[in-house]
């Protein structure tokens with residue numbers, strides 16, 4: 251089979267939920283007084299949008315091959331991501347063969363090292379990489395998971411992230427992860443409220459359902475240790491997530507030594523590349539790695555991160571990212587379950603995670619998803635034509 255080459259790459263922005271899932275309207279649980287690194291400033295405490303969490307918007311990368319096949323992806327990146335794709339990365343993509351994924355990744359990463367390594371540049375590289383995997387799989391008329399070695403189990407099992415683990419339990423999920431609402435700046439009173447919320451949820455879900463807390467980079471080691479100890483010993487918390495700044499590898503190592511036996515420490519959604527995750531692994535920062543495939547470097551990098559984690563005996567449970575995660579998780583032994591982010595404003599029903607930007611996006615039913623739901627070519631999704639695309643830097 252002669253492989254098509256890449257004719258054109260285009261980058262667009264899109265607003266309103268979807269891949270930038272924090273870009274939601276008023277009244278959504280995801281923006282309701284959540285503890286953040288900015289919570290020490292009272293004026294930025296009530297809403298994450300108040301300090302600009304939704305400034306980026308969605309980045310759509312579209313890659314067209316010489317045979318007319320089009321691969322695409324969505325991630326967080328907006329106009330800045332578009333600029334990086336069109337002004338810098340396009341030179342490594344256009345003219346290459348659709349099979350040149352590894353080489354293109356290496357060129358994108360090394361050419362941006364002087365201003366990249368993490369953050370928006372890696373989000374953008376991830377977006378290009380996901381679009382390349384979508385394209386190659388479509389050219390081959392196979393789902394992406396087939397290119398990754400194929401499913402190792404018949405179905406995916408999900409825990410739900412949202413404000414209502416009690417409803418998630420009724421919907422068939424294996425656990426519920428809640429955002430922490432109060433940070434260290436709200437002192438003892440805030441700590442008490444955090445534990446009261448957990449106590450209330452434990453009473454609602456019973457003793458066996460997994461409950462987790464997502465601290466979104468907002469705590470210090472001392473506070474996190476106190477919270478984790480009480481939450482585990484009194485309310486059976488399963489894991490404490492992203493308790494500290496992603497730059498504080500030393501703090502994570504200390505926290506992991508401090509927490510009660512049986513409580514898992516998870517982190518990694520704001521980490522990128524095999525080198526970032528190598529630090530988390532070698533410094534024994536956590537029990538579960540949570541790379542976001544739309545931010546950590548794409549599928550090409552997630553393969554490496556996952557293999558590294560496997561050799562260290564660690565689980566990889568990717569952060570969010572809908573179909574881009576599902577196609578990976580179904581192929582890995584050390585990813586035994588997946589995350590589902592509840593994007594309904596009150597977390598009271600299952601809606602597609604990247605709603606409304608994608609069409610044909612599969613959702614868990616009774617907390618599960620059959621491998622066969624992922625059998626369409628590529629990542630199996632289409633861009634919703636009702637969402638208005640904008641191309642800020644056309645060439």
Ligand SMILES: C[C@H](O)[C@H](O)CC(=O)C(=O)O
Pocket residue numbers: 280284411428429464466519569570589591
């Ligand atoms: C709920 C968290 O604050 C965040 O919005 C999502 C996240 O970190 C996760 O799903 O994990």
Ligand SMILES: [Mg+2]
Pocket residue numbers: 464466491492519569
């Ligand atoms: Mg998280």
